[in-house]
Amino acid sequence: MSIDLTQFQQTFFEESLEGLDDMEANLLQLEVGAVDNEQINSIFRAAHSIKGGSATFGFEQIAGFTHVLETLLDEMREGKRDVTSDSVDVLLQSVDILRSMINAIQHESTYDEERAAVIQSRLEIMLQDGMSPATVIPATHGVADVSHAGLGWNISFTPHASMMQTGNDTVRILRELEEFGELNTVVDTNNIPDFDDYIPENSYLSWQLELRTDANKSTIDDVFAWVEDECELTITPIVDIDTIGAVSSPQSESEPATNTDIKPSLTVAQTRESKAKSTKTTETASIRVGIDKVDALINMVGELVITQSMLNQFAEREEVTAAQIEQLKNGLGQLERNTRELQESVMSIRMLPISFIFSRFPRMVHDLSSKLGKQIELIMTGEGTELDKTVMEKIGDPLVHLVRNAIDHGVESPEERAEKGKSAVGKVNLNAYHQGGNIVIEIIDDGAGLDKNRLLNKAREKGLVREDDILSEEQIYQLIFTPGFSTAEIVSDVSGRGVGMDVVNKNIISLGGSIDIESKLEIGTTFRVRLPLTLAILDGQTVKVGDEVYIIPLVSIRESIQIKQDMVRQVGGDMEVFKLRDEYLPIIRLHQVFEIERAVEEFENGLLVVVEGSGRRVGLFVDELLGQQQVVIKSLDTNFKKMAGISGATILGDGSVAIIIDIPGMVNLASIQNRDVKRAIA
């Protein structure tokens, strides 16, 4: 019987990556407090299941790597080895390596094999340093055994009688060993009982094996990984009289170990790579959903079926009385409620807790603070706040950037903090919570704060703001999102090159969100990111232009006004602007952009919808406003293609399709002309 294992691979990848996240989180906590056995246990468990899974799927290099890791963790678990910051560091790096190995297999790309080999040998060296005599290697051979790959290995292998019953096959093991080099086997048949007592399912043989190979011990160990507990096994190196001197001298021990270790793991990785190329796996995204959500869905569908059968009764009746009409109305009301609830719970399936993003920050802060020589305490609240998976994927990078910025630019060095009378440890808060239909994510630091005057001077220096412009506090802070603007005095590899913040802003806006800044000098800065919970539904304003109906996202609309022709001025030929309070706004006639016939031409008969996108405002001229409604966004590019100025389409109540206008796209359309306008007016 053969099972196609590839169908389970995706699950393995997901579970392994989750396991690695757990390992990482636990490792980071290990460092902070005293060693908690439960934590080491859960790290060990994660490593163990990755090892098991990867061996099942034939990802040898992962299995080999985790095996070493697991051995180390096992010793920690049993208290044979102390947890030092050094070992935590190596373990953290191992997590990185494993993650990149899994990603490499998943996406059929490559990973840093050299680094993997280095880390693996570091793990092995660490293992042999603290090697206790209790392990399988006889103490007399000492350090030389562990990973020195010399002539080969003497293996004494005595399976327990029951080994074959667990599905392990000695022939397979021997074949596998044979692949490493020349194998001499001596079988001991003394234990075979008389025929009457013979049980065919039992194993009675034992072997003395001499394997001439340059493979290291962990490779050999791997072969026996599944039968460890079901056999007597000793593995000792073959010792030649000539080499004894060299091997037993302690100085030469670590270096050859490192070199020889790299070789076998490299070859394994290479064969793996060629294998990956030949078998193309298609990757499908999946979500793990809580069972309670699925149960709720099933309940609701049940309700829906009941409502439907109730409504069906009316279809069968010939005549309907007034009372029954009342009943029918009730039924329809119930149907509406059911559908809305169903919609909400289907949406909630796509919702994931924000801890998916937050969980990467402790590690990042740990790495960054040691790199920058700052002491930072990271406090996170609201990790359970849920948001849409698509939004989650897109907000990760911008948040990383903001946190990085808070640490690099916000929090001062310990000395500086001491001078200011602050505690040496800087605080960075990450909060997430729901507010209205939005999720709000705050990044708060207690650092130096933004210096308004410095920002303004810098902006004037760069010509981003004119000398006589007067800006509000909020406007000054928003300057940091301007491309090419950086106030960092020293450009580090962490931040300060002036790229990034503008992209952060752009990404957040493209998600339909916004970002506010609050700051007090010497007290700290707060970045507040506001995002819609989902990208699938939007509050829209339906507008009419000619015979067509369009939808403008409600969030973009500032106000709608009726203007008169004499409020409008022509600039540079065909560009129309009008003065709204103290600001000149360009006018976009929607019917012109979209080439719609039979639309209203005179400003008096139509309406001007003032919209804001990409930080700029324009007036969209439409015939009339129809109404507000929630619309489900359908993409145009599944069957067609992306269009400038259009973000998608939706289906209206009557079944017809309406186009959703992409406001930032529309504003950009006008922005080039806009710049000319400003110059003309000034």
Added chain:
Amino acid sequence: MTDVAHQNTETNNSVHDLVMGAGENQFLTFVLEQEEYAVDILRVQEIRGWESVTRIPNTPEYIRGVLNLRGAIVPIVDLRMRFNMKSIEYGVTTVIVVLKVMKEDGSGSRTMGIVVDGVSEVYSVPESEIKEAPDFGTKVRTEFIKGLATIDDKMVIIIDIDKMLNSDELAVVDSVSESTGQIKE
């Protein structure tokens, strides 16, 4: 609309019983300006009567707009306009043939509709009967033509819908709206 669809399944069945054999492909034919064109029947998802569509701004005239097909937004192409034939008023036989089009890069399929004067027949045509098209003499660009077949002394033009509906303006490739940058580390 249901009438047309129903009719089609009927002819489909009878023809299927009569002429289906091994090594043959079935084609649905439709009429454009008195000429008969054929598409692979396995690509046809459904046939609908003409109904008004939502125009998409700034697209060529032959893209009539988009239609709500049970929740999916499907673009509709007027084949007469696509082939530079003169437009006619849509009548009772005017139908939308909804087709599955394979993307050129092999990354899946998309659904599109074509407006034609009317659907005609379902034929089984042996592979060997399909002849290469001459590179002139038809109103349709030769690259869209898979071949010609003669059925009952009539010439039928077999259209390569993947090529036709992936070309030029309809192509999925687009760079305009890919403007959001990546965060630099």
